Amino acid sequence: MSTITSKGQITLPLVIRRHLGLDYNDRVAFVVEPSGDIRVRNVKYPDIQSLRGVAGVLKKPLLFKEMRRVAEEDRLNKKYGK
DSSP: OOOOOTTSOOOOOHHHHHHHTOOTTOEEEEEEOTTSOEEEEEESSOOHHHHTTTTOOOSSOOOHHHHHHHHHHHHHHHHHOO
16 A cells, blocks of 8 residues: 655555566556556556556547547647647
């Protein structure tokens, strides 16, 4: 069991750090499973699998054309602000 600090931080118990092979300054990913469970992964280098669930889940799959539209919209929002 861990306590969340006022800064939103937690300490992973030693047994968990050892199990995941974590060392000082390593990164972990918190993945939300469809069941609602949270999975903690050791992430040496970000990859698609480690980012799964970080931004939530789409209600329905997007077509490639829709993905391009969303990406372009995001790019323009970042460039010109919104």
